[in-house]
């Protein structure tokens with residue numbers, strides 16, 4: 493097999509990144525935008541030792557699961573790599589990912605629920621974070637081509653709230669008008685690296701964050717005056733990121749105008765969110781995810797609850813009124829401040845959040861003999877650490893409710909809890925990210941009776 497070769501392929505599977513999978517002369521070929529059941533004439537783009545990448549030249553047999561999309565770039569860039577597949581099939585794809593991981597781990601008897609669909613299939617994201625680069629002599633916003641930093645200009649991001657897309661385009665036009673340079677990552681020069689826009693579904697307020705190479709730039713006063721005039725924009729923040737790095741946000745924020753936090757609501761609890769704090773991006777699906785997790789926890793009024801990887805306290809503060817106490821752990825200092833302030837804002841007095849790494853704080857609590865009834869964990873994609881798992885089990889909770897955004901680390905961690913006397917019999921996928929291959933899932937671990 494060689495680059496630019498044209499071959500006919502039968503697509504038999506979808507990869508975790510939602511590329512069509514085919515086999516050809518002992519090689520696995522990943523074909524962008526292809527769907528199982530399709531026969532495609534494909535052009536080979538890159539050849540590795542045992543696998544290759546290809547793109548469709550001609551669709552010979554089309555799958556009935558394919559849907560027409562407005563922009564091929566959504567799938568090609570990886571912004572919405574499932575957008576060409578019917579929504580019910582996307583839900584099946586996500587469930588299958590969990591089923592396959594369980595099979596690999598010889599846990600075939602664990603039940604996998606059907607994926608809980610999102611109330612909105614598009615336009616559900618309450619936040620957009622888009623790169624700003626110069627393309628053909630002009631400042632553009634868009635999305636990087638898969639596995640690259642080549643910007644594909646876009647103004648319709650499909651998965652973000654259309655109100656956010658409107659503001660992104662308006663800010664782009666203001667930056668163009670005042671000739672603010674886009675960031676040049678090769679030379680670490682220029683100015684605006686990313687545009688970050690967040691919208692509260694509860695209040696309609698929007699916060700604009702300009703991620704910049706410098707703390708200030710000559711055009712900033714004029715740019716700020718014009719951004720203030722965009723309807724519904726309530727604050728502007730300059731995030732200072734001077735480093736040559738792929739990390740999007742720098743460590744310092746300067747409030748240019750408006751309120752330093754956005755106010756949103758989940759169920760009947762209000763939340764103020766700082767720019768550095770994590771907040772679930774699918775506003776309508778989040779309360780459904782939490783409801784499922786809370787129902788599975790079967791909380792009792794006398795329960796002592798731990799909310800680990802708590803962000804701004806969304807899970808703990810949602811359950812605080814129904815339990816004895818909530819103790820939360822979160823590594824981002826601003827998020828912890830938000831969590832404790834959010835407790836006050838909602839007149840919740842039995843919840844307290846601390847700053848630190850969950851894998852360091854939990855062993856200390858276990859050491860002190862802290863009594864815990866229920867632990868909620870909601871870690872980032874890399875999952876839990878052995879130190880956290882051991883300490884969590886040591887506090888002897890009745891239940892550990894695991895909310896995960898990566899089924900591979902979820903299954904790995906569940907097996908570790910099993911070794912420590914916890915059992916589980918069901919995983920429930922929840923679609924927080926329609927049109928993308930990301931899978932969220934909830935599992936409850938119960939202490940086995942000794």
Ligand SMILES: C[S@@+](CC[C@H](N)C(=O)[O-])C[C@H]1O[C@@H](n2cnc3c(N)ncnc32)[C@H](O)[C@@H]1O
Pocket residue numbers: 769770771772800801802803804805806807821822823824827848849850851870871872897
């Ligand atoms: C997936 S988010 C969940 C946040 C929150 N539970 C929610 O639903 O909004 C994971 C959170 O874990 C935090 N985090 C990452 N690594 C951590 C660690 N080692 N210890 C504690 N928190 C951590 C992140 O800052 C983020 O707020």
